[in-house]
Amino acid sequence: MTILSEILTFNENFVNEKEYEQYATTKFPNKRIVIVTCMDTRLTELLPKAMNLKNGDAKIIKSAGAVVTHPFGGIMRSILIAIYELQADEVYIVGHHDCGMSSIDTESIIGKMVDRGIDKSLFKTLKYSGVDMRQWLHGFNDVTKSVKASVDAVQNHPLMDRNVPIHGLVVHPDTGKLDIIVDGYAKEEIMH
Numbered sequence: 001m002t003i004l005s006e007i008l009t010f011n012e013n014f015v016n017e018k019e020y021e022q023y024a025t026t027k028f029p030n031k032r033i034v035i036v037t038c039m040d041t042r043l044t045e046l047l048p049k050a051m052n053l054k055n056g057d058a059k060i061i062k063s064a065g066a067v068v069t070h071p072f073g074g075i076m077r078s079i080l081i082a083i084y085e086l087q088a089d090e091v092y093i094v095g096h097h098d099c100g101m102s103s104i105d106t107e108s109i110i111g112k113m114v115d116r117g118i119d120k121s122l123f124k125t126l127k128y129s130g131v132d133m134r135q136w137l138h139g140f141n142d143v144t145k146s147v148k149a150s151v152d153a154v155q156n157h158p159l160m161d162r163n164v165p166i167h168g169l170v171v172h173p174d175t176g177k178l179d180i181i182v183d184g185y186a187k188e189e190i191m192h
Contacts, residue, residue, distance in 0.1 A: 025056025027086060034059040034082035036075060036150065037094040038066040038101070042173040047094065050176030059088055065101030065139055066094055068150040071157055080159055090184065091154055091166045095147040096173045101139030102146075109137050143170055144181055151182045 001009075014020065037047055039062040048054070059082040061075055068075050082088040110133060114120050123133055140146035151168040154160060165184030171177065 023055045029056070029058045029082075029086065029088055031057040032087055032089040033057070033092060034061065034079055034086075034088040034090070035092045035094055036061045036063070036066050036068065036079065037092075037171075038062065038096055038099060039064055040096060040099065040173060043096060043171065046173065046176050047171055050171060050178060059086060065099055065146065066096070066150065067101065067140065067146060068093070068153045071153065076154070076157060079154060080157075083161060083164055089164060091164060092169060093147050093150045093154065093167065093182075094169045094171055094178075095143045095150075096171045097143060098173055099139075099143055102141060102143060104137065104139035106134045106137040147181045151184075 031053070035047075035051075035058050037043060037060065048058075048060075051058075059078075061078045061082075063075055068079075070076065079091055083091070110123065126133060140149075147168040147170060151166050155166045160166075166182070167180070167184040168182030170179045170181055172179075
């Protein structure tokens with residue numbers, strides 16, 4: 001049995017037994033917040049529990065490292081839509097300790113791409129097309145600095161409402177303990 005067939009079998013029972021009813025909510029976040037966090041598997045259930053969130057409370061955007069890498073990329077687009085269209089009033093950037101993006105080896109990833117069949121000459125084409133694969137795949141060395149950089153990117157985005165608090169936190173992936181890095185309510189922090 002494949003993972004897909006296991007999922008579909010479970011899903012059929014889930015729907016037939018109406019287990020979805022306990023998760024009923026609207027597309028608008030009850031707590032009016034949007035969270036950008038890492039895709040780390042340890043955070044799937046831990047982070048919402050650690051933040052006292054239930055289904056429907058928040059918009060949650062996940063990416064490698066909880067990093068806002070491009071001012072007009074998908075992460076920033078999702079944040080802006082959550083703010084302007086889906087009634088979110090605050091943004092939380094939540095990184096975590098022991099993040100895989102803090103130890104990423106771009107040469108190793110490129111090697112694995114080649115091992116799986118990506119033509120090695122493609123990387124030369126990308127380089128001459130203006131794509132720096134090493135920079136694009138690069139992670140970060142310090143989660144605190146990374147969270148601050150993402151908070152700064154969101155706060156200073158030309159389309160961001162300056163009245164929206166942008167918070168920065170780091171969560172411990174084993175205990176769920178949250179450490180505040182940037183308090184978005186502190187106006188002096190927002191103006192940086």
